[in-house]
Amino acid sequence: MKKKYKILIVEDSMTAMLYTTNIVREAGHDPVEAINGKEALQKLRNDSFDMIISDILMPEMDGFQLLKHVKEDPDLRNIPFIFHTATYNSDKDKDFGVKLGVDAYIHKFKNPTELSQLIQDVFKELELGKFISNKPKIKQEEDVFKLYSERLINKLEKKILDLEKEIIEHKKTEEDLKQFEKIVDSTSSHMSFIDTNYVYQEVNNSYIIAHKKKREEVVGHTIADILGNEVFENVIKDKIDTCFTGEIIKYENWFNFNGIRKRYMQVSYYPYYNEENKISGVIVDSIDITERKQAETKLANKTMLLDNITNRASNISIITTDLDLKIISYNPFAEKFFGYSAKQVIGKTVHEMHFMENIEPERLTKAFKIVNKTGEYNYNVKQQLPGGKRVLSSRVTKILNPDGKLAGYSLFTHDVTKQVLAEEKLLQRENYLKALNKTNELLIGEKPNVQLQKFAQIIGEAAHSSRTYIFKNHKDENGNLLLSQIAEYVGNGIKPEIDNPELQNLSYKNWLPRWQNTLSKGNIINGKVAQFPKSEREILEPQDIKALLVIPIMIEKEFWGFIGFDNCISDDEWQTAEIEYLKASAEKISTKIKEHRKQVLLENENKRFHATMDSIDAVVYVADMQTHELLFLNKYGKKYWGDKIGQKCYVALQGLDKPCGFCTNHLLLDKNGNPKKPYVWEFQNTITKQWYQLRDQAVQWTDGRLVRSEIATDITERKISENQLIESKKFTENLLETANSIIITLDTKANITTFNKHIEQLTGYKKEEVLGKNWFDVFIPDRDKKSIPKVFKKALDAMPETSQYQNPIIIKSGEERLISWSNNLIYDNQGNKNGLLSIGDDITEREKAEKKLIESEEKYKNFVNHSPDIIYKYSNKSGGLFWSNKVEDILGFSPDEIISDPFIWHNSIHPDDKENVQKAIEDNKKGADYNIEYRIKTKQGKWIWLHDYFMSFWNNSGRSYRQKR
Numbered sequence: 004m005k006k007k008y009k010i011l012i013v014e015d016s017m018t019a020m021l022y023t024t025n026i027v028r029e030a031g032h033d034p035v036e037a038i039n040g041k042e043a044l045q046k047l048r049n050d051s052f053d054m055i056i057s058d059i060l061m062p063e064m065d066g067f068q069l070l071k072h073v074k075e076d077p078d079l080r081n082i083p084f085i086f087h088t089a090t091y092n093s094d095k096d097k098d099f100g101v102k103l104g105v106d107a108y109i110h111k112f113k114n115p116t117e118l119s120q121l122i123q124d125v126f127k128e129l130e131l132g133k134f135i136s137n138k139p140k141i142k143q144e145e146d147v148f149k150l151y152s153e154r155l156i157n158k159l160e161k162k163i164l165d166l167e168k169e170i171i172e173h174k175k176t177e178e179d180l181k182q183f184e185k186i187v188d189s190t191s192s193h194m195s196f197i198d199t200n201y202v203y204q205e206v207n208n209s210y211i212i213a214h215k216k217k218r219e220e221v222v223g224h225t226i227a228d229i230l231g232n233e234v235f236e237n238v239i240k241d242k243i244d245t246c247f248t249g250e251i252i253k254y255e256n257w258f259n260f261n262g263i264r265k266r267y268m269q270v271s272y273y274p275y276y277n278e279e280n281k282i283s284g285v286i287v288d289s290i291d292i293t294e295r296k297q298a299e300t301k302l303a304n305k306t307m308l309l310d311n312i313t314n315r316a317s318n319i320s321i322i323t324t325d326l327d328l329k330i331i332s333y334n335p336f337a338e339k340f341f342g343y344s345a346k347q348v349i350g351k352t353v354h355e356m357h358f359m360e361n362i363e364p365e366r367l368t369k370a371f372k373i374v375n376k377t378g379e380y381n382y383n384v385k386q387q388l389p390g391g392k393r394v395l396s397s398r399v400t401k402i403l404n405p406d407g408k409l410a411g412y413s414l415f416t417h418d419v420t421k422q423v424l425a426e427e428k429l430l431q432r433e434n435y436l437k438a439l440n441k442t443n444e445l446l447i448g449e450k451p452n453v454q455l456q457k458f459a460q461i462i463g464e465a466a467h468s469s470r471t472y473i474f475k476n477h478k479d480e481n482g483n484l485l486l487s488q489i490a491e492y493v494g495n496g497i498k499p500e501i502d503n504p505e506l507q508n509l510s511y512k513n514w515l516p517r518w519q520n521t522l523s524k525g526n527i528i529n530g531k532v533a534q535f536p537k538s539e540r541e542i543l544e545p546q547d548i549k550a551l552l553v554i555p556i557m558i559e560k561e562f563w564g565f566i567g568f569d570n571c572i573s574d575d576e577w578q579t580a581e582i583e584y585l586k587a588s589a590e591k592i593s594t595k596i597k598e599h600r601k602q603v604l605l606e607n608e609n610k611r612f613h614a615t616m617d618s619i620d621a622v623v624y625v626a627d628m629q630t631h632e633l634l635f636l637n638k639y640g641k642k643y644w645g646d647k648i649g650q651k652c653y654v655a656l657q658g659l660d661k662p663c664g665f666c667t668n669h670l671l672l673d674k675n676g677n678p679k680k681p682y683v684w685e686f687q688n689t690i691t692k693q694w695y696q697l698r699d700q701a702v703q704w705t706d707g708r709l710v711r712s713e714i715a716t717d718i719t720e721r722k723i724s725e726n727q728l729i730e731s732k733k734f735t736e737n738l739l740e741t742a743n744s745i746i747i748t749l750d751t752k753a754n755i756t757t758f759n760k761h762i763e764q765l766t767g768y769k770k771e772e773v774l775g776k777n778w779f780d781v782f783i784p785d786r787d788k789k790s791i792p793k794v795f796k797k798a799l800d801a802m803p804e805t806s807q808y809q810n811p812i813i814i815k816s817g818e819e820r821l822i823s824w825s826n827n828l829i830y831d832n833q834g835n836k837n838g839l840l841s842i843g844d845d846i847t848e849r850e851k852a853e854k855k856l857i858e859s860e861e862k863y864k865n866f867v868n869h870s871p872d873i874i875y876k877y878s879n880k881s882g883g884l885f886w887s888n889k890v891e892d893i894l895g896f897s898p899d900e901i902i903s904d905p906f907i908w909h910n911s912i913h914p915d916d917k918e919n920v921q922k923a924i925e926d927n928k929k930g931a932d933y934n935i936e937y938r939i940k941t942k943q944g945k946w947i948w949l950h951d952y953f954m955s956f957w958n959n960s961g962r963s964y965r966q967k968r
Contacts, residue, residue: 005031006126006130007031007032007033008032008033008053008054008126009032009033009035009050009051009052009053010027010032010033010034010035010052010053010054010055010056010122011035011037011043011046011047011052011054011055011056012024012027012034012035012036012037012056012057013037013038013039013040013042013043013055013056013057013058013061013066013069014036014037014038014057014058014061014087015038015039015058015061015062016058019058019089019111019112020036020038022111022112022115023056023087023111023118024036026115026118026119026122027056027122029119030119030122030123032122035050035052038061039061039062039063039064039065040057040061040063040064040065040066040068040069040072041063041064043055043057043064043069044064044069044072044073047073047076047079047082048076048078048079052082053082053083053126053129054082054083054084054085054122054125054126055069055073055082055083055084055085056085056087056118056122057069057070057084057085057086057087058086058087058088058111059086059088059090059096059100060088060090066086066088067099067100067103070084070086070100070103070104070105071103071139073104074103074104074138074139080104080136080138081136082136083106083107083125083129083134083136084104084105084106084107084136084137085105085106085107085108085109085121085125086100086105086107086108086109087109087111087118088108088110088111089110089111089112092110101137101140102139102140102141103139103140103141104136104137104138104139104140105137106125106136106137107121107125109121192207192209192288192289192290193206193207193209193210193213193268193287193288193289193290193291194206194207194209194210194286194287194288194289195207195210195221195286195287196275196284196285196286196287197226197243197284197285197287198283198284199247199282199283199284200225201225201226201227201235201240201243202223202224202225203221203222203223203224203225203226203229204222204284205222206218206221206222210289213260213266213291214229214260215260216229226239226240226243230258230259231259234258234259238256242254242272243272243285246272246273246274246285247274247282247285248274248282249274249282250274251271251272251273251274252270252271252272253269253270253271253272254269254270255267255268255269255270255292255296256268256270266291266293267291267292267293267295267296267297268289268290268291268292268293269289269290269292270287270288270289271287271288271289272285272286272287273285273286273287273288274286318336318417318418319336319415319416319417320334320336320337320340320341320414320415320416320417321334321336321337321413321414321415322334322337322353322413322414322416323402323411323412323413323414324352324353324411324412324414325410325411326409326410326411327352328352328353328354328371328412329350329351329352330348330349330350330351330352330353331349331411332345332349333345333348333349337416340416340418353414370382370399371399371412374399374400374401374412375401375409378400378401379398379399379400379401380398380399381396381397381398381399382396382397383395383396383397383419393418393420394418394419394420395416395417395418395419396416396417396419397414397415397416398414398415398416399412399413399414399415400412400413400415401413452489452490454595455473455489455490455592456490456491456492458473458490458588458591458592458595459471459472459473459490459491459492459566460492462492462566462585462588463492463493463494463568464492466568466577466581466585467494468492468494468568468569468570469493469494469497469548469569469570469571469572470491470492470493470494470497470500470546470548470567470568470569470571471491471492471493471566471567471568471569472488472490472491472492472500472501472566472567472569473488473489473490473491473556473564473565473566473567473592474486474487474488474489474506474564474565474567475487475489475563475564476562476563476564479508479510483510483511483512484510484511484512484519485508485509485510485511486509486511486515486564486565487506487507487508487509488500488501488503488506488507489564497547497571498546498547500546505542509542514538514539514542515538515539515542517536517539518539518553518565519562522553522555522562522565523555523562525555525557526555527552527553527554527555527582527586528551528552528553529551529552529553529576529577529582530550530551530576531549531550531574531576532544532548532549532550532551532574533549533574546569546571547571548569548570548571549570549571549572549573549574550569550570550573550574550575550576551567551568551569551570552567552568552576552577552582552585553565553566553567553568554566554567554582554585554586554588554589555589556589556592556593556596557589557593558593558596558597558600559597563593563596565589566585566588566589566592568585609705613635613637616635616637617637617638617639619637619639619714620639620716621639621714621715621716622636622637622639622640622643622695622713622714622715622716623635623636623637623639623640623712623713623714623715624636624637624640624652624656624712624713625702625704625710625711625712625713626652626710626711626713627708627710627711628668628671628672628701628709628710628711630651631651631652631653631662632649632650632651632652633647633648633649633650633651633652633655633656634648634704634710635648636648636655643690643691644656644690653666656688656690657688657689657690658689658690659689665686667682667684667697667699667711668711670682670699671699671700671701671711672701672709676709678700678701678702678703678709679701680700681698681699681700682698682699682700683696683697683698683699684696684697684699685697695715695716696715696716697713697714697715698713698714698715698716699711699712699713700712703831703832703833707833740759740760741760742759742760742761743761744761744842744843744844745759745761745762745765745822745841745842745843745844745845746759746761746762746840746841746842747759747762747778747840747841747843748829748838748839748840748841749778749795749838749839749841750837750838751799751836751837751838752777753777753778753779753792753795754775754776754777754778755773755774755775755776755777755778755781756774756775756838757840758770758773758774762843765814765820765845766782766812766814766815766820767814767815767816768781768814768815779791779792779795782812782813782814783810783812783813784811784812784813784819786903787810787811787903790903790904790905790906791810793906794808794810795839797906798826798828798839799828799836799839801828806825806826806827807823807824807825807826808823808824808826809821809822809823809824809846809850810822810824819847820845820847821845821846821847821850822843822844822845822846823843823844823846824841824842824843825841825842825843826839826840826841827839827840827841827842828840870887870889871889872887872889873886873887873889873890873893873894874886874887874889875887875890875898875901885898885902886898886901886902893941893947894911894939894941894942894947895941895942895943896942908939911939911940911941912937912938912939912940913937913938913939913940913946915938916937916938919935919937920935920937920951923935932952933951933952934951934952935950935951935952936948936949936950936951937949937951
């Protein structure tokens with residue numbers, strides 16, 4: 004395997020930096036950037052590099068000065084040093100560079116392969132031990148300065164002349180470019196430039212607006228990334244490839260924008276020729292002609308539509324009349340809709356018909372007058388029909404004869420009851436969402452009952468409840484659970500109960516035992532009061548409650564209380580959708596109470612921190628790591644220095660006018676800016692002249708920022724504490740190393756942070772080989788490198804399906820082993836996710852045995868693959884084991900696709916149906932029948948309805964399987 008080297012690139016031009024780093028990456032090495040010689044020298048002294056590639060003309064410290072410093076440093080002088088310049092290319096420039104000790108001199112931008120080959124040759128010589136770094140030829144400092152000044156003055160004189168010409172040319176080019184960009188960005192056409200690798204290099208504003216993306220989300224990405232691989236391969240690629248041959252291509256096609264907005268585009272591809280007269284890309288000009296296409300389609304279909312609409316309309320009533328409003332046609336759906344036959348109504352006026360009885364004659368007359376004036380009239384009316392009370396939407400239009408004169412009227416009517424009800428539900432949903440968002444502004448402060456009162460009013464108004472109330476639980480001296488009302492909202496005309504003494508200190512045991520049993524388990528109480536037990540009715544009926552909904556408020560697993568909603572007008576119950584929103588309100592209360600508890604805990608912790616620090620017989624202080632502001636100084640420290648809170652720590656504690664030269668801030672954080680272990684050292688204070696053993700550590704302050712915490716104690720006490728820390732560390736490490744299971748921890752980027760002895764023995768890797776490396780890069784097979792990171796991300800999001808998971812890993816010998824994982828989130832002290840703790844067992848042999856069992860079912864598979872239904876076998880522990888071929892015919896996904904990616908099925912379920920499907924699966928695990936209908940998206944993007952049911956069975960080892968159709 005080719006060795007990868009680290010190369011320092013020193014370049015002040017961003018264009019040249021990008022050019023050089025690309026060459027280095029393509030050569031298979033790691034580039035590190037520095038914008039001038041000064042920055043480069045700092046990086047060279049703080050890190051190790053295998054080569055330096057430097058420009059010469061740079062600000063602060065140029066390439067010649069950098070080369071001189073490198074050759075004077077014993078630790079750096081043998082690093083291969085290459086000058087890569089576009090300006091210092093004369094023979095005298097090169098001669099001066101060689102005299103300073105440069106190893107190679109190459110012209111920038113002239114030939115990329117020349118630099119790549121030079122890098123390869125130098126490292127080959129290094130690997131063979133043949134490379135000898137050039138040594139400086141100039142011994143006297145005066146000679147160096149003289150030659151350097153001569154080169155610099157010569158180059159600056161030439162640079163000034165070149166710049167004067169360049170400025171004039173640049174201004175003209177810039178003005179032309181701005182004018183061109185203004186023209187391109189102002190056009191309504193979607194314009195883009197795509198290179199020969201099918202990558203977007205530029206797009207105009209119209210393209211960005213149409214695709215609803217930011218420019219950086221398009222530029223640098225391929226056509227397949229933006230429009231999808233299917234469109235790229237089937238529609239675009241062949242045409243662009245033809246354009247690359249020099250031919251202009253024009254065509255029309257439908258395109259999906261953002262996967263939801265379909266537009267018909269007229270597309271033109273123009274080959275783009277570079278300065279060398281070679282085709283380097285394609286200019287794409289797309290015009291949205293959807294409206295024109297739609298108009299053409301409508302025009303083509305209009306005649307056929309008009310011929311068939313009357314008799315084939317299956318959901319709309321169509322009635323036509325003459326000028327006297329006598330009915331002359333009456334389609335089949337109208338007969339079914341209104342309950343009258345055509346024979347009964349034709350020849351009669353619309354005023355005479357019973358189905359018009361709810362419309363006042365004056366209104367109808369006015370409607371036809373409006374039609375005569377405007378051409379049409381629309382209205383809605385509630386009507387009692389044979390099928391019940393419905394909401395009808397009608398439209399009256401004029402009928403014109405071939406001469407354009409009025410010949411009669413058309414009356415189109417359809418049932419919009421479902422639509423109106425849906426709109427009402429949507430409005431109610433919006434009211435709930437607005438109410439829930441409004442409650443986000445409420446904070447449970449020092450007087451939480453006042454905030455809960457406001458909360459009850461907001462939610463009660465949104466729920467249209469007669470009365471909304473919040474009860475809090477507490478216990479009497481005997482430990483019996485009681486409830487007391489603490490907040491209430493009542494609607495107009497409803498009697499308040501907030502001051503009712505009978506609703507305070509009410510015993511669940513004596514009056515509402517069912518409520519305690521139900522609510523404490525997290526379940527709701529919902530129904531008509533008339534159907535409740537007698538003991539409950541004795542409390543509820545005097546309050547005129549006819550129906551109610553009670554939702555528990557749970558704090559973690561604690562039954563804190565409940566929020567209730569009364570209907571005192573009728574016994575109508577709250578619907579399922581409404582209940583879900585009102586459950587969310589209970590969750591809001593729970594969240595606010597938890598926040599309040601955390602705030603109280605934080606305040607108490609802060610007080611405890613001050614008290615604890617003041618009780619320590621040592622100096623303790625906390626200072627900001629950026630500003631050096633003293634944030635805390637304990638009582639022991641104030642005895643020596645006084646109260647210096649707010650001052651700079653180096654002023655208050657050391658009497659200095661600038662940060663201490665011995666400041667340990669840089670030792671407390673790792674290269675990622677994360678806190679390291681405490682840094683312990685000894686120091687004599689400049690003011691007190693006392694020796695302290697100091698324990699410095701970066702910690703998170705109460706406002707979230709990183710600060711330095713320092714504890715100064717005498718050496719003896721410090722040593723005792725240090726020894727205790729060492730013993731504690733040894734105990735933890737010993738416990739980890741002696742575990743019989745695989746134990747690893749990964750940070751949030753999947754880098755390995757813990758690797759115990761058991762997994763060392765299993766994989767053949769030592770922990771030193773893998774710590775800090777990415778888990779997926781080292782252990783995950785190539786075929787799983789897309790799916791397993793998705794599982795990892797879901798595990799970080801605490802998705803329940805990832806708490807127990809199985810996947811193969813590749814050990815050092817190349818063999819695959821199947822591991823069953825138990826995953827748990829790791830949090831830091833502030834409750835932030837720190838990574839994942841995974842404990843695993845090698846189940847390779849067990850799974851092999853199970854696989855043989857599954858293979859024996861081949862005859863079964865042959866049978867089910869000829870079934871017209873989708874059939875698969877699913878293990879609660881292992882996931883999908885088998886899918887019949889019918890899944891590809893119906894959904895477009897092959898069985899292998901679904902087995903390899905366990906989330907395809909779940910992610911394809913319609914968002915509105917996912918909760919019901921998940922509930923049905925959970926109920927099935929508990930023994931209930933699984934039989935459900937839901938919508939699912941095919942691979943082609945089409946929504947279909949699926950009737951889904953399971954048959955559950957168990958194998959000899961007791962493992963549950965489900966067969967699904």
